[in-house]
Amino acid sequence: MNDSKFPKLLDYQALKAQYGEEDIAPPHTEHHSEQSTDDRVDFSEEVTVPEQKKPGLTGTRLRSYAFAVLTRKEYSKADLTEKLALYAEDRDEVIALVDELARENYQSDQRVAETLLSSQKRKGKGPNRIKLALKNKKLNTALIQEELKETDWSIEAYTLKVKKFGKAVEKDPKLKAKQIRFLQYRGFDLDTIFKVITRTELDDD
Template identity: 65%
Template sequence: MSEAKFPKLLDYEALKQQFGEDDPQTKTSAFSTPVKAEFDPEERLFSDNKEEKKRPGLTGTRLRSYAFAVLTRKEYAKAELIEKLALYADDRDEVITLVDELSRENYQSDQRVAEMMLSSQKRKGKGPNQIKMKLKNKKVDTALIADELKETDWAQQAYELKVKKYGVDVAKEPKLKAKQIRFLMYRGFEMDAIIKAINRKPNED
């Protein structure tokens, strides 16, 4: 993956200084970077005390600080981040404006989310239809990885998965072939790649 397709990430060192790395209650991010917000709206929202179960009503710098704390833990799609922050914010319009700004500055990136999704799902043996569906659920445009989807040899991906599950022999019984087809369809592969995979003979290029 080229550097152009993977823009700058957050300045974690600056965030560590902002939120206090040495606090014993420091939280660990998804990138193994300890981060602690100056407050924890999630703890307040889900407190055992029913009287405390209120929207924290974050605004301004407190909302921005919480947004950075959230983004250090994992990558969020733009639509996901808006919904996440809206749970704790006082004004949804302020959330949308803030997330738009974070997106422009590449602190939030649907491109990164799409590329990470593609990579992780391919490692799990998932086909293009599954990947597109998961991106759609996150409201991420699949066009962001259109080239990568097109360049991937999905027949090879399907064949490797078929071999792992059923071996290298080409199935002759209709029931077994149908079973392999259903298996690969469930994994998100398209029929053209599936037919090539199940009919491919050992050592065949």
């Protein structure tokens, strides 16, 4: 290859020594030094996203929305209030509307509590888990206190135990502890659990 076709590399160190540091700059820095401050982007500034405005429902529009919500499913009073407040202009109006709907029985904490009880029992949940579910929905346990008392939780727990572990009474401490933890997690108290895990097939008669 003929070296004459290629210019010799500039010795910038030698040029700086001859003309001074400030007079010579390599080509790759020259473009940046000419960039005006107006063209530079300041990344330190925070980018703010404008908040979405809620619909601000009032009057008949709020009432219509409340009925539409209740036709889809039952809501506790607390849950309905919070749901409507997301779209309403005035929270006080929401509270007054929900109170009215409750008086007219369009909304009912009693119905919600009874539905929750039936659903939880079908899922194999014990009284402690059911009470927790009521608490999470801000429902008073007193609404279904009678139903809780009338339920034979020993039968509920035994049915669950047999389905999971079979009818045999477990003698191995580790396996017995596993059954206890399982039933505790499902919401049954220890008295009920110990009756269930020691129950024999003879007791079924």
